[in-house]
Amino acid sequence: MASHRRPKAGKTRVTVLTATAVTAVAFASNVSYADPAPFQERVRQRIGELYHQAEATTEEYNGLAERQERLREQVARAQGRIADAQAELVVLQGDLGSMAAARYRGGGVDPTLALLMSESPDEYLSRASVLDRLAERQRDAVVRARSTRRALDQERREAADSLAALETGRRDLAAKRADVERELTRARELLNTLDASDRARFLAADGPAEGSAGGFVDGTDPNRASRDEARPGSARDARTAPIDGRAAIAVAAATRALGKPYVWGAGGPDSFDCSGLTGWAWQQAGVVLPRTSQAQAGAGRAVPIAEIRPGDLVVYFGGYTHVGVYVGAGRIIHAPKPGTNVRYAPLRSMPIAKVVRPA
Structure with a gap:
């Protein structure tokens, strides 16, 4: 005949507490039931580990966020320089076009116009005879235009790289944020298995876990x-x-x-x-x-x-x-x-x- 004796009150409390904790510990893992230490102490240690992991991950997140801010500043500066270089290039090209048109009206094809129409400006400019035929003012304008165009192209490449890094960083930040939130959720789940006095004692400890050396x-x-x-x-x-x-x-x-x-x-x-x-x-x-x-x-x-x-x-x-x-x-x-x-x-x-x- 089955026994219907009521369990002792103390044993009932331990059973209920353990059942609550088991769910959270299974969620957080890494708590061994073969460990001879009292169960509540092992729970506190695991909470401390999770908080410590979350803090380490938070610092990684902070580092990524700081890098993101630097990248945003770099992109903003690059975009400003691109706008300035583009405006300068428009002015220089206008000057070159005016000089070429004036030469054409005077007869013949101006070397500057030939340069602008050339498929290989660098090769064209490398010919000493062309440089000799260009007036000093024209030569200076061409050099400035080429230099400005190169700088503009470089700024555009750097801005594109920064924007790509910014997007990668955004994904990394989201992943790191998810890591922190997951670790903190696990810690809170375990923290809620402790009674009020144990919970208060854990939060009063300054280290990541009670008894930290x-x-x-x-x-x-x-x-x-x-x-x-x-x-x-x-x-x-x-x-x-x-x-x-x-x-x-x-x-x-x-x-x-x-x-x-x-x-x-x-x-x-x-x-x-x-x-x-x-x-x-x-x-x-x-x-x-x-x-x-x-x-x-x-x-x-x-x-x-x-x-x-x-x-x-x-x-x-x-x-x-x-x-x-x-x-x-x-x-x-x-x-x-x-x-x-x-x-x-x-x-x-x-x-x-x-x-x-x-x-």
């Missing part, structure tokens, strides 16, 4: 670094050193951004992603930084962690996929991840790859 990418012990800072002439002293004008402005700007929401691909002033925040903060100080965290890692002088000062960029993870602004007292201001706002974080809350002082 701080310290340095090369594995340096962060406690050793903290002990080093206690020595005279070390980072503790550097942190209290006067900040130069531009760094002070950048720090003040980052501070004003506290509480603004993280939005991927956003560069301020109302919302930010990580490199959008650092770029905007330094832009307020008159310093233009590249758009991505990877490019910002090379946008200044690398300094040892022991010499870090407020205003310095702190770049995290081996792929330079996250960046914040050091503001002193062992803290950065950064835009952590979707679902969070710009906030303070400990300097070593994530693995430090590099410290950069913008030029």
